[in-house]
Amino acid sequence: MDRRFRSLVAVTTAFVFATILLGVATKSYGAGLACQARWPVCDGGILNLFPESFPSFFEWIHRVVAGVGGLFIVGTALEAWRRDVAPKIRNALIVGALLTPLQVLLGQQTVVNFTFPILTAHFWTAFTIFGAFAFALVASWADAIHTPQLKGAAVLALLLFPVQVLLTPPFISSYTPVLQTLQYAVLLVLVLSVIALVVVGRRAFPAAYRTAPVVAIVALVPTVYLGRHLLAGSTIHRIVYLLAGLVVFGALVGSAIGTWRSADPAH
Structure with missing residues (x-):
C-alpha cells in the first residue's frame, strides 16, 4: 500500500x-x-x-x-x-x-x-x-507489524487497562480535569493496542488464543459504558463493571500469551 x-x-x-x-x-x-x-x-x-x-x-x-x-x-x-x-x-x-x-x-x-x-x-x-x-x-x-510490536501492544494493553480502571472516580479521591483527560488518553491508546492484537495478532496466534483479543475488545465496550456511570450506579452496577473488567483483563492475558507463542504475522 x-x-x-x-x-x-x-x-x-x-x-x-x-x-x-x-x-x-x-x-x-x-x-x-x-x-x-x-x-x-x-x-x-x-x-x-x-x-x-x-x-x-x-x-x-x-x-x-x-x-x-x-x-x-x-x-x-x-x-x-x-x-x-x-x-x-x-x-x-x-x-x-x-x-x-x-x-x-x-x-x-x-x-x-x-x-x-x-x-x-x-x-x-x-x-x-x-x-x-x-x-x-x-x-x-x-x-x-511483526511479533516484537505485537508483544509490545500486548504488554501495553495489560499495563494500561488497570491504570484506566484506577483512574475512574471510585478509585481516586479527586476526579480532576487532568485525571479525567488522562483517563481517556489511556483508554484510546488501550483501544488502539487491542485493535492491533485483533487485526494483526489473530492470524499468527495458536488456535487456542485467537478469540482472546476479540473477547477483550468486545468486553471493553460495556466496561467503558459502566465506568462512565460508576458514581451514580448501584451495587449491582459496580459488580457487573468488576466482572466485565475481569473478562477484559483475562482476555488480555490470553492475548499476551498468544503473542509469545505466535509465529511472525509477516510470514
Whole structure:
C-alpha cells in the first residue's frame, strides 16, 4: 500500500485522538458553554468568531481542531474510495466519514442543548469514529507489524487497562480535569493496542488464543459504558463493571500469551 496514504490515515487518526481529548478537557474544565452557547461562532472579536476569555479560547480551540480533523476524515475516506485500497480499510474509513456529520450535529447540541443524553451520544459517536480509524490505521500498516510490536501492544494493553480502571472516580479521591483527560488518553491508546492484537495478532496466534483479543475488545465496550456511570450506579452496577473488567483483563492475558507463542504475522 502507498506509504503516503498510510501516513494520511495515521495523521487523521491523530486528529481524531486530539479532538476527543480536547473535548474531554473542555467539558471537564467547564468550558463547554464558555462561548455563551453560540455555535459555531464564539463570544468575541469580529462577528463573534473569536474567544474573549481563556475558557472560551479552550472551547474555540476544540472546535478548530475538530473542524480540521473533520476535513481530514472526509478527505481520507474520499482518497480511500479513489485508490485501490483493501475493502475492509475503505469501509472503516467510510463509516468514520459517514458518522462525522452526526458528530458535528451532536457537538452543536452540546452547546445549545447541554443534556446528559446528548453528551453520551456525542462521546460514543466520537469513540466509534476513533475505533474505525484505529482499525484502518492498524490494517493499513499491518505488513510492518511483526511479533516484537505485537508483544509490545500486548504488554501495553495489560499495563494500561488497570491504570484506566484506577483512574475512574471510585478509585481516586479527586476526579480532576487532568485525571479525567488522562483517563481517556489511556483508554484510546488501550483501544488502539487491542485493535492491533485483533487485526494483526489473530492470524499468527495458536488456535487456542485467537478469540482472546476479540473477547477483550468486545468486553471493553460495556466496561467503558459502566465506568462512565460508576458514581451514580448501584451495587449491582459496580459488580457487573468488576466482572466485565475481569473478562477484559483475562482476555488480555490470553492475548499476551498468544503473542509469545505466535509465529511472525509477516510470514
